[in-house]
Amino acid sequence: MANTTTSIPRFLLPQTGLLWRRFPVHNATSSGSILIRYASSTAPPPPKGKPIVLEKPARFNPPSHGSRLPKKQLPRHYGGELTFEETQAQRKKDYPGLPPPPDTWAHWFWNSRAFHLTITMGTLTGLALFTFVQNFKHTSPFADMVPRPSDFLYHPITSVRTVVEIVRLSEARNTAIVMEKRKRRVDDVDKRNEYRKAHGIDTNSSFFGTWGARKDGDETEGKAGEGNGVANEAVAEATEVRGTTPNPVIPVGEHADAMGGVGPRKKFLGIF
Known part of the structure; x- marks a missing residue:
C-alpha cells in the first residue's frame, strides 16, 4: 500500500504562529542587568578527624629548581678553578685604593705594633733629651763646661764622664740653694x-x-x-x-x- 502522506516544505507554511517562534535569548550586557553568581570564595573547612599526613619518602629527593644554588661560593671568574700558584699570586697582588696584601713589606709597615711603638718612644725620648739639654744650658752656670758635639764623636767616654760630673755639680749647687732657703x-x-x-x-x-x-x-x-x-x-x-x-x-x-x-x-x- 502506497504512502499517501506528503511533506510540505517549511517555507510554504505560515510563519506567524506561536508554534514557529523561537525562544528569546536575553543578553545581560544589552539589557543592562548584572548577573550575580552566589558562590563562596573560601574553601570549605576540612572534615573533623585525623590530619592529612604525607607518606615519608624512602630517600631525600631534592627539588629540581630549588631556591638556593647547590654551591655557596661559585667562582667569580670564567675559565674554571684557579690553581694554587695562581691563588697565591692573586693574594699578593697590590690593588689600588685597597690595603696592602698580607706577607708584604707594606702590610708589615702599617700593621706592626713593635715598629710604631719604637718610633713613638724614640720620638718622645729625643724630645725629652732636647728639652733637658736646653733647660740645662739656660739655667745652669756650668753650661760652658759641657764638651762640644765633636768631642762626643772622637772621645765619647771622656765626654760622657765630663757631662756626668757637670750634672753632679749642678745638682749639688741646687741642693745648697734649697738648704739655704x-x-x-x-x-x-x-x-x-x-x-x-x-x-x-x-x-x-x-x-x-x-x-x-x-x-x-x-x-x-x-x-x-x-x-x-x-x-x-x-x-x-x-x-x-x-x-x-x-x-x-x-x-x-x-x-x-x-x-x-x-x-x-x-x-x-x-x-x-
Missing part, C-alpha cells in the same frame, strides 16, 4: 717668736694653730737668755726709729728692719 725660713720663725715675746703677744697664737708658733720647751728654755737680749736690742732700735713710745706697734711687713734684717720680710706663699 730652708735655713732662712727657720731663722724667720725664730725672729717672729722673739718679736712676739718682746711685745707680749701670745706665742701659741698662729694662723696655722701651734705649727710655727714656738718650738719645744727645752729649746725655748735653752735660748731664753739669748732671746731676751735680742728682744731688748730690737725694742731699743724700734723706739729710736718709731719714736719715744716704749712698745710701738710695728707692722708685720716691716719688723725685719727692727730685727736687724735687710729689706722687707718675704711673705709665706706670698700672703702671710
Whole structure:
C-alpha cells in the first residue's frame, strides 16, 4: 500500500504562529542587568578527624629548581678553578685604593705594633733629651763646661764622664740653694717668736694653730737668755726709729728692719 502522506516544505507554511517562534535569548550586557553568581570564595573547612599526613619518602629527593644554588661560593671568574700558584699570586697582588696584601713589606709597615711603638718612644725620648739639654744650658752656670758635639764623636767616654760630673755639680749647687732657703725660713720663725715675746703677744697664737708658733720647751728654755737680749736690742732700735713710745706697734711687713734684717720680710706663699 502506497504512502499517501506528503511533506510540505517549511517555507510554504505560515510563519506567524506561536508554534514557529523561537525562544528569546536575553543578553545581560544589552539589557543592562548584572548577573550575580552566589558562590563562596573560601574553601570549605576540612572534615573533623585525623590530619592529612604525607607518606615519608624512602630517600631525600631534592627539588629540581630549588631556591638556593647547590654551591655557596661559585667562582667569580670564567675559565674554571684557579690553581694554587695562581691563588697565591692573586693574594699578593697590590690593588689600588685597597690595603696592602698580607706577607708584604707594606702590610708589615702599617700593621706592626713593635715598629710604631719604637718610633713613638724614640720620638718622645729625643724630645725629652732636647728639652733637658736646653733647660740645662739656660739655667745652669756650668753650661760652658759641657764638651762640644765633636768631642762626643772622637772621645765619647771622656765626654760622657765630663757631662756626668757637670750634672753632679749642678745638682749639688741646687741642693745648697734649697738648704739655704730652708735655713732662712727657720731663722724667720725664730725672729717672729722673739718679736712676739718682746711685745707680749701670745706665742701659741698662729694662723696655722701651734705649727710655727714656738718650738719645744727645752729649746725655748735653752735660748731664753739669748732671746731676751735680742728682744731688748730690737725694742731699743724700734723706739729710736718709731719714736719715744716704749712698745710701738710695728707692722708685720716691716719688723725685719727692727730685727736687724735687710729689706722687707718675704711673705709665706706670698700672703702671710
